[in-house]
Amino acid sequence: MANNRDILPADIKPLNYNLSLSNLQFSGDWRYDGIVQITSKVQKETDEITLNVKDIQISSASVDNGEDVQDVTYDEKNQRATIKLPSKLNKGNTTISIRFQGTMNDKMAGFYRARYQPTVEAAKGTPKDDKHHYMFSTQFEACDARRAFPCFDEPNLKASFEFEVEIPEDLVALSNMPEKSTSKGSKPGLKRVSFDKSPVMSTYLYAWAVGDFTYVEAFTERKYNGKNMPVRVYTTRGLENQGKFALEHAHKTVDYFSDIFDIEYPLPKSDLLAVHEFAMGAMENWGLVTYRTTAVLFDEEKSDARYKQRVAYVVAHELAHQWFGNLVTMDWWSELWLNEGFATWVGWLAVDHIHPEWKVWSTFVAEGYQTALSLDSLRSSHPIEVPVKSALDIDQIFDTISYLKGSSVIRMLSNHLTVEIFLKGVSNYLKAHSYGNATTDDLWLALSGASGQDVKTFMDPWIRKIGFPVVTIAEEPGQISIRQSRFIKSGNAKAEEDETLWWVPVGLKTGEPAKVVHSELQQKQDTIRDVDDAFYKINADQTGFYRTNYPPQRLTKLAAARDKLSVEDKVGVIGDAAALAISGDATTTALLSFVEGFQQEQDYVVWSQIQMSLAKVRAVFSENKKIADGLKKFTLKLSTPAVEKIGWEFPADEDFLTGQLRKLLLAMASGAGHEGTIKTGKQKFESWKAGDSKAINQNLRSTVFNMVVANGGKDEYEAIKNEYRVTQSVDGKEVCLVAMGRTKDSSLAQDLLNFVLSDEVPVQDCHNGPMAVAANNDTRGEIWKFLQQEWDGKMQKVRSSATVVLDRWIKTGLNQFSDREIDQQIQAFFKDKDVSGFDRSLAQASDNIEANARYKERDHAALLEWLEANGYA
Incomplete structure (x- = not known):
């Protein structure tokens, strides 16, 4: 298998990294200096060392504290540097010392800076400019540890890690392990913080962060090494109380997983950190999990209750990785599903354990399972275990198939074996491969042993075949x-x-x-x-x-x-x-x-x-006015009794799912033209706009905002745009961007697309509005028009900063069309462009358009006849 991978030479295997960062520049070029000492095992004689670097400049290198080596060549395409040695290294252990310079970039990858607006007075040492304050953290998965320091950046090249960093005295540094010591820095006002040595792990799980952090803390009920273990949620100063909901779930989840895996949580602490700019939902760094703010913070007074389920699940998903992914890591990126499919399934298992009243498995079937079926029905889908030659091609595999089909197939298997036997097999798998790497076949072997069934034979087609x-x-x-x-x-x-x-x-x-x-x-x-x-x-x-x-x-x-x-x-x-x-x-x-x-x-x-x-x-047949009107009338008749029964009020003792049903029915009925619902929504909005902050229940902000924008004009749109600028709610900005995308005015849709690419909207959030525009039957064409017009202009903000966010634009912006002519336009437009990072999404868009077009051609006559015969058209 390794012969089919583009990997580093096998001459040298890292054993331990000792990394020290200093001279962090909090403005200007945002540079920092670093020294990394890599204790390694030389497995065969060699006169050169090849490792991974990206956006890193090596200033000098030496082996076993010998003479500096100046001969360093860079392979930018493959993100490697080769250090030529004056003489051969013999087999055995050696220490490679490398001095280098890096950048705290703004790309949400590697060691990067994240902007935010403070809610309280910040510590004096907090980096800031005229508009923003800054915090710093890392995001290394899949291949971005090499952006922060020279390393052997492959998942099966595990090593232990030591870390120290020099920072202002009033800031906080965090890393995977607990703080070991703090000493005076090289200049007044600085301190040097060092951390305990970590267990062996993959480079993509290494992490650190620097900022004006505070925390809320709880302790596990279960004892680890004779003590109740500390669990903390860190935030920038002023937001720490919004971490309490996640905290309560985190310490319970750590104990739950320790029980069901029959392996105690492997590290001495568990930290969760809210990061203000974050491309993904969260990252499972061992002992220091990082999260997008809306995935870990919840404001009981201002947040929509639907974010409770999101926070509980994302916390559980990332903590599941502390065992499945971190303690035992996939051997290579082709088996990413081992990490993500399992963590998705067991994450929902944990939420169901803590909140049985939420009935999350039914939600999983409606959302995760159905989404996976939809994508996997395309010719351009891929197997759960997909061959990956180069790690640089892995980003697009972090998708619905790896996460949601992977977890759906695990749910199918666990139901067949029983959850108890399945978890017994998982425990055996984790124990057999702790602190190492494993393959899909290793998991099948453990499950076969626990169940007495030949799991590999009947499961392999599900993993290795498409569809x-x-x-x-x-x-x-x-x-x-x-x-x-x-x-x-x-x-x-x-x-x-x-x-x-x-x-x-x-x-x-x-x-x-x-x-x-x-x-x-x-x-x-x-x-x-x-x-x-x-x-x-x-x-x-x-x-x-x-x-x-x-x-x-x-x-x-x-x-x-x-x-x-x-x-x-x-x-x-x-x-x-x-x-x-x-x-x-x-x-x-x-x-x-x-x-x-x-x-x-x-x-x-x-x-x-x-x-x-x-x-x-409705989306496929939206251009046929008679069918569109008939479907709207059908939806109105269907939803009216339920929406009129459930009303607008949220009783204090109401259960979570009933509250979610109210939101959905109000949105569904208003979208179908229910006059009473729209009238009440507009009245509540006007009262809110006039200054009554309680006029709209916090759980109905998105519903009312969507409703008034969809049924209003520029005034409503601009009011929501202004709310985006002033809201202090952790989920408020996301709510506003989605609502603005509901406009039926093409010029306002274009304004939104321009707005999300302005400096006012962080790159991480700039897909929220376009997603709403793309799903909007009245304005979806504006997405395609904008992509063409601004590909070499404003789209550069996304293209240069976060491929994953650009991929979301492509995925959501082009999938809804049902005209072959537009598919031809898309293919012609991208024919001579670099589509690396989103080529799969383009192929999936083409498949979806073809399916939609065939559907529309085939069904429109019979559908119209049925609507007419039943009084809807």
Whole structure:
């Protein structure tokens, strides 16, 4: 396998890094000086040392404190430096000392600076300019440790780390390990902070941060090495109380994972740090997890309650990595799913343990599972375990397949083995490979040992093949025949694309009372007998990763038997019906007929799936005014009884999911033109604008803001834009940008796209508004127009700073179209451009447009006829 990787020479293996940073320049060129001493094992004689560097200048190097080596050559394309030695190194241990200069950049990668507006008076030593204060932190995954210091930057080149940094006396430094000592710096007003030596780990998990930090602290209930372990949430000064919600979940989660993995948390402390500019959601640095502010902070008085679930989950996901990813690391980036798929599944497992009332697995089925099915139905998808030759190509693999298909497949497997046996196998895997690296086959081996089943044989196709099956059902009295075939969103799978034979857990729910009979489809087709004709459903609780295509009359019967379906079942049937309509395996009218009877539904997650499925249909047919109006009328009739019943008020003792349902129904009804909802929303907005800060419940800010912008004009848009500039709410800016994207005015949509690329909006947030514009049937064309006009202009802000953010623009901005002509324009525009970093997303956009176009051409006549026949058009 290693022969297929573009990796460093195997001559030298790092054992320990001792890194010291000084002379940090807090303005101007933002430079710093560094010395790194790398104790290494020379595995074969060599007269040169090749390691990774990017944006680093090596000033001198020496081996075993010998003569300085001046002969250093750089390979910028492959991000490497080669140090030529005057004589050969013999086998054995040696110490490489390198002096270098680096930059605290503004690219949210490597060792970087993050801007923020202080909420209280800051420490005197806090770096600042006329507009902003600054904090500093690291982001090394996947290949950016090399931006901060010269290193052997590959996941299986593990080593221990020591760190020290010289900073102003009134600032705080953090790293993976606890502080070891503090001493006077080289100049008055400075101090030198050093940290304990870490266990062996991959370079991408190394971390440090410097800033005006304060913290809230709790202790684990469980004892580690005889003591209750400290868990802290660090923020810039003034925000620490907003870390309390995350803190309560963090210490409980550490204990929970220590129990279920049967391995104690491996480090002496667990810190969580809120970072003001952050490209991703969070990063699992061992012992010092870093987070985007909205993923770790929550203001009980101002934050929308939906962020509670986000914070609880992201905290759990990153803490899961402390074992699965950090203690045991994937051998190479092709097995990224081992980290991310598992952490996603077990993250939800932890949230469900702490908050069973949230019923998070039904939310997972409606959001994560359905999203994974959607992407994996494209030809341009990729296997969960995807070959990666160069680590520099890895960024696009941090996607829905690695995270959400990976976790969906793990959920399927754990349900089959039982969660208890699955976790026993995971524990064995972690114990066998602690402080080392492992492969997918190593996990299969551990799970096979725990379960007594040949896990590798039936799971390998799920991991190493692209796509998933649709199980098509044919009915006969008392029995059904089931057949699996590759599901392609555009509905035109070729024979050579349908060669994979998947192991399919059938999970037949049937009878009165209904019970689940487990069986497996391990061939192309089979027959299941003893099926109750009155009621049956396969894929009980939607644990299997596949679509189900029922005969049309069975959908009608399932609609009448909704009380026998779990929330996950309902979500699955609706999601499948919508996807099969797009592919042509079923029809839109079958979907509408099924959901038409859900007027009295009371579950938030079911309504969420209904809303998403109808939104997709409305998006594809938006240019046909008669169909668009008919679908709007259908949605209005469907949602009116529920929205009028649930109202606007939030009782003090109301449960979390009912509050989320209220928000969704108000948004759904107002989007369909419910006059009473829109009128009340506008009244509340006017009162809020006039100075009544309590006029809009904190949980309805996004709903009301979206509503008034969508149904208003420039005044409403500008009011929200001004709120963006002044809000102190941790989630307020995100709420405002999304709301501004709801405008139906093309000129205001263009203003928003320009605004998000101005200095007022951090790069990390500049995709929020465009995402709303792209999903807006009235303005989605403005995204494509803007990308073309500003590719060599304002888009440079994103292109030069964060490829991952640019990828989100491409992903969300181009997927919604349903015209082949636009697909041709997109392909022609990008034909002669460098598309590295988002080429997969371009291919996926093309696949989606083709599927949407085929769907629109095929279904529009029958859909219009149905809407007319049923009084909607």
